[in-house]
Amino acid sequence: GESVGLHLPTLSVQEGDNSIINCAYSNSASDYFIWYKQESGKGPQFIIDIRSNMDKRQGQRVTVLLNKTVKHLSLQIAATQPGDSAVYFCAEKGGYQKVTFGTGTKLQVIP
């Protein structure tokens, strides 16, 4: 069936550097693409989403890029901080359908 997947299972970055987390998706019918952050022992938390008719959206220190041509989604975190250490999931949703999650990338911030 349709799936959402990630290229890198673990990403280590130096504090203060920018982080880029990537995601490949296969369901071209999805309307929204979402990024979630999950800290240890907690449920995932919504970070930012992007509608399928957009290619870029910015939030506070985060930017999501969507490339529908190659079905690629990325999350950029500026000036990565120790508090950004977590597992990041991309997800997608189409219309009335369920939200489907990718496998996740663990971000480790090196002080």
Next chain:
Amino acid sequence: GAGVSQSPSNKVTEKGKDVELRCDPISGHTALYWYRQSLGQGLEFLIYFQGNSAPDKSGLPSDRFSAERTGGSVSTLTIQRTQQEDSAVYLCASSFRPGWSTGELFFGEGSRLTVL
């Protein structure tokens, strides 16, 4: 509280026993999801309730798993005759918009199930 509440937070049971996990969504949220997360893994979709529509049960792994949502609010996930492979964290999430929505879900802290 204002968030999604799940209980119990931890449950240890013996193989073959039945367990019930409860989810209290945020008041007014019409969509409710159950996901399963094994250690160090992603979120495996189980079931999705959306308003008065028939639930999407396509993710339930076997007929030992069932879920219901009473009165459009509280949901219970039941696992019968538990197996060791059922050990995982079961996450509940809700969304305030019925039907067409952006995919912003509000998650509970999860119920950690250990089957001995």
